[in-house]
Amino acid sequence: MDKVRDSAAEAVADIPDGASLAVGGFGLSGVPEILIRALHEQGASGLRVVSNNCGVDGRGLGILLAAGRIARVTGSYVGENKEFARQYLSGELEVELTPQGTLAERLRAGGAGIPAFYTPAGVGTQVATGGLPWRYAPGGTSRAEAGETGETGEAGEGTVAVASPAKEVRDFGGRPHVLEHGITTDYALVRAWRGDRHGNLVFRRAAANFNPLAAMAGRVTVAEVEELVEPGELRPDEVHLPGIYVRRIVALTADEAADKQIERLLTSASPTRGIAHP
Template identity: 65%
Template sequence: MDKVVRSAAEAVADVPDGATLAVGGFGLCGIPSVLIRALLDAGTQDLEVVSNNCGVDDWGLGLLLQEHRLRRVVASYVGENKEFARQYLAGELEVELTPQGTLAERLRAGGSGIAAFYTRTGVGTQVAQGGLPWRYDADGTVAVASPPKPVETFTVRGEAHEYVREEAITADFALVRAAVGDRAGNLVFHASARNFNPLCAAAGRVAVAEVERLVPVGTLDPDAIHLPGIFVDRVVALTPEQVDDKRIERRTLRDGSPS
């Protein structure tokens, strides 16, 4: 089955207002910047985004954030985006901060059909007990707080510990970026881009992948494929200019000063 579509605009044309998106990438590494830009150009709004982080002020998901297209973000790290912090503290954005490994496992569970799982991460903290500010009022008071989560005791390797139950995450659409892909949607990711992209793709009901290099079906060694095409619905082949258009979150010079 040929899953290649003609453009990023066509690939995201049916993403409706109010949709939930799982967006791959790690920092600015492996983010689907072309698909994000297509969503921006389409005017899609009121989105809930699940992603490790929310880009920076002028790149990646930060572009959607600047235009107030996001209503809710589930993420583990947001420290590189000043506009994100401003909207969150002003009560303009709902934010569910999640431990990074827990976020990855919630996405993996969603893609695997597992409803929930138990982890020791967050036991004894507000992650389990509830009360983390999800949304503020304009006056700085907490309007929406995280609920408490079930905690149970299990014995593992002869030791009893408390574990908090975390629910799986699924999304209406997934947007990911791969280094190499074929026309059937089989994908290969480069280095750290593999951290969240495969998990997001599997968790999305419709997964859209932008690929830096498109190859014919049968070219990829089956053992080298990181994500089978069964998880991918649409493939967008990037131009050389789009492939080269990448950003660095923070650059430090030899003397230690930021550039």
């Protein structure tokens, strides 16, 4: 029952090349930074990542991205990561952009054993009809794949090499809904505020957005916790994610837990002035 590992390196040592990963975090909030750095040092490549966004340059998943370790991203937001945008537009990276709420539900559904569900989000757009660019051609002869049509596209920069397929749409109560598939991954990396040795986790504030969902979707979930407590110290009613979903725990040092950045800092002047300053 004791799921604590001695180090982050030990916890991610068996993640192989080509593995799929669900990674928690929202912007720079609740990102499993220590596990990501350990995975970077471990050297796994060709990773297929599912995460709301892909970090920023030099932080979070941006570290793996800059090292060329990520082959595919399923997410909802490019954000402030210039390298993410560059790799996507240059054809080096495959990206499946998904509405944010749909991405959250796909992770939750996968973790709950639900293979697919219908949602009105995306109806009437390329999310449903297909044709969203998943991968651009880096140049030369390319293949435009809208689903399984196998159409040949023109060569050159900006050509879509792989596009999203059309999805099934059905009416429920007179309203069209698009079919979305649940997501499961080989591994999940998450960060929690508190956790016990049995893997029960508590998340704090914005870190509670995608971390519990990512943890549910992973077949092997690894959690870094800012505060490790003994079994019984967490009240049952305060546990956000039960330990049945978590395979490994890594306790952070005080310095590691305190190392948090703000993606974009904004401050405001006195309300009497009515002036906002970046």
